[in-house]
Amino acid sequence: MNILPQPTLEGTRSSALVPGYMSGFGNSFETEALDGTLPIGRNSPQKINYGLYAEQLSGSPFTAPQAVNERSWLYRIRPAVKHSGRYHRVDKGFIRTAPMARDESDIALGQYRWSAIPLPQEKLTFIAGLRTITTAGDVDSQGGMAAHMAFVTASMENEYFFNADGELLVVAQEGALRFRTEFGVIDIAPGEICLIQRGVIFKVELIDGPARAYVCENYGATFTLPDRGPIGANCLANPRDFLTPVAAYEDKEEASLLYVKWGGELHVTEIGQSPLDVVAWHGNYAPYKYDLRHFSPVGALLFDHPDPSIFTVLTSPSGTPGTANIDFVIFPERWMVAENTFRPPWYHRNIMSEFMGLIYGVYDAKPAGFAPGGFSLHNLMLPHGPDEQAFEHASTGAQTPVKLENTLAFMFETRLPQRVTAYAAGVPQLQANYVDCWAGLKKRFDPTRRNAW
Numbered sequence: 418m419n420i421l422p423q424p425t426l427e428g429t430r431s432s433a434l435v436p437g438y439m440s441g442f443g444n445s446f447e448t449e450a451l452d453g454t455l456p457i458g459r460n461s462p463q464k465i466n467y468g469l470y471a472e473q474l475s476g477s478p479f480t481a482p483q484a485v486n487e488r489s490w491l492y493r494i495r496p497a498v499k500h501s502g503r504y505h506r507v508d509k510g511f512i513r514t515a516p517m518a519r520d521e522s523d524i525a526l527g528q529y530r531w532s533a534i535p536l537p538q539e540k541l542t543f544i545a546g547l548r549t550i551t552t553a554g555d556v557d558s559q560g561g562m563a564a565h566m567a568f569v570t571a572s573m574e575n576e577y578f579f580n581a582d583g584e585l586l587v588v589a590q591e592g593a594l595r596f597r598t599e600f601g602v603i604d605i606a607p608g609e610i611c612l613i614q615r616g617v618i619f620k621v622e623l624i625d626g627p628a629r630a631y632v633c634e635n636y637g638a639t640f641t642l643p644d645r646g647p648i649g650a651n652c653l654a655n656p657r658d659f660l661t662p663v664a665a666y667e668d669k670e671e672a673s674l675l676y677v678k679w680g681g682e683l684h685v686t687e688i689g690q691s692p693l694d695v696v697a698w699h700g701n702y703a704p705y706k707y708d709l710r711h712f713s714p715v716g717a718l719l720f721d722h723p724d725p726s727i728f729t730v731l732t733s734p735s736g737t738p739g740t741a742n743i744d745f746v747i748f749p750e751r752w753m754v755a756e757n758t759f760r761p762p763w764y765h766r767n768i769m770s771e772f773m774g775l776i777y778g779v780y781d782a783k784p785a786g787f788a789p790g791g792f793s794l795h796n797l798m799l800p801h802g803p804d805e806q807a808f809e810h811a812s813t814g815a816q817t818p819v820k821l822e823n824t825l826a827f828m829f830e831t832r833l834p835q836r837v838t839a840y841a842a843g844v845p846q847l848q849a850n851y852v853d854c855w856a857g858l859k860k861r862f863d864p865t866r867r868n869a870w
C-alpha cells in the first residue's frame with residue numbers, strides 16, 4: 418500500500434527541532450554520540466579520547482576550491498583499513514553502469530514509459546533489489562548518472578555497502594526506509610529523499626515495508642543547491658530544511674559482509690564487526706534528508722509557462738556553466754494562475770535527457786498512463802509534451818486559479834543521453850503504446866479562419 422502524503426506544512430515540526438538531526442545544507446557540522454569524543458581545536462591529536470581512531474573521508478580533492486571542498490573527520494572504533502582484506506567480485510544482478518555495451522539492449526529509439534513494476538515477492542535487500550533502468554556518461558571519467566529502481570522487501574542484517582562510483586539520491590515512493598550510516602541514522606518515507614555520498618558506508622532497513630524507491634546514482638560532482646539568481650535568498654529548497662543525522666554508532670563484533678560498488682562491479686569483503694562504528698564526526702561531507710513538501714515553488718504569476726529549472730531542488734554541475742551533469746527537479750503541489758496561457762508543459766525537444774517518476778498523484782501533462790511508481794524517459798532531442806487529454810483540457814475552458822493538489826512528480830535531467838538497460842527494455846511494464854498518447858492530436862490548421870478554435 419502506498420503511504421498517502423501527509424498534510425504539507427501545517428503540523429510539521431520545524432526542521433531544526435526534528436530529533437536526531439541537525440539542520441542546514443553544506444554546513445560544517447559536529448556531533449558526538451559520546452560526550453567529549455571530538456578533539457578540540459585540532460583534527461588529529463596524538464591520542465583520541467575513548468581509544469578511538471581518527472580518519473578523514475574526502476569527497477573532493479584536497480585542493481578543491483573552498484566552496485566545493487568537502488571532507489569529514491570520523492572518530493571510530495577501528496579505522497576503515499580494518500574493513501578490508503581482499504574484495505572479491507560477486508554477481509551484480511541487475512545493476513548496470515555507464516558506459517554500457519552498445520548491445521546491452523536493442524530497444525528502438527523513442528520515447529518510453531513504464532507502468533509501476535510490482536514489488537517482487539522474493540526477499541530483496543536494498544542492494545539485491547536494485548534494478549538499473551538507464552545509464553548515461555562514463556563512471557571512470559566521473560560524469561553522468563544511472564537511474565535505478567530499488568525494490569526492498571528485506572532489511573540488510575550484518576550487511577553493509579558503499580558506492581565508490583557515485584553518490585546515491587534516494588527518492589522514497591512506497592514504504593519507509595531507514596538508512597543506518599557511518600554518520601548516523603536517516604529515515605525516509607514517500608515525499609522525502611535522502612542523499613548518501615560516495616564512499617559513505619551504510620545499510621538499509623525496512624521501517625514500513627516493502628518499499629519502492631527511485632535512485633539516482635550520480636557519478637559526477639556532488640549535488641548542491643542551485644544558484645538562485647533573481648529569485649533571491651528565499652523559496653525553492655531552503656537550506657534549513659536539509660537534515661543531517663547526529664552521530665550514532667554500533668559496537669557490534671559479528672561476522673559481516675561489506676559490499677562495494679566500484680568501477681561498475683559489485684565486490685564483497687568479510688569483516689568481523691559493524692563498520693558503522695563512528696562515535697563522533699565533524700565536517701561538511703555527510704548524508705542528509707529533505708522533505709520535498711518543504712520546497713516552496715516559485716512560478717508564473719501572470720502568463721506563460723516557465724522552464725522547469727525553477728523547480729530544481731539539487732543540481733550536480735558539470736564543467737560547463739549552466740549545463741548540469743544532473744538536475745533533480747520536482748513538480749510539487751502548486752497553484753496554476755497564469756492567464757491566457759497553455760498551462761501544462763509545452764511541447765518541446767531538449768538537449769538534456771529527462772527521466773521522470775511519479776511519487777504520488779497525477780502529473781498534469783499526463784493524466785493517464787503515468788502512474789505512481791512508474792517512470793518515463795524522454796531522451797536527447799526526442800519530442801514530447803502533454804498527451805491528447807491534457808492538451809484538450811488545457812486548451813479550452815475558463816482559466817480560473819486551479820490548485821494542483823496531492824501530486825508529486827520528479828525528473829532526473831542530465832546533459833547526457835540515457836541508455837536503456839536490457840532489464841528495463843524487457844519488463845512487461847514497458848508500455849508498447851506510449852507514443853499513442855499523442856496520436857489524437859489532430860491537424861487544426863485552417864488558413865482561412867484566423868480564429869480556427
Ligand SMILES: O=C(O)Cc1cc(O)ccc1O
Pocket residue numbers: 723724725761762763765771782795801802828
Ligand atoms: O517533459 C516534462 O514533462 C517535464 C517538463 C515540465 C515542464 O513544466 C517543462 C519542461 C519539461 O521538460
Ligand SMILES: [Fe+2]
Pocket residue numbers: 765767771795801
Ligand atoms: Fe520534458
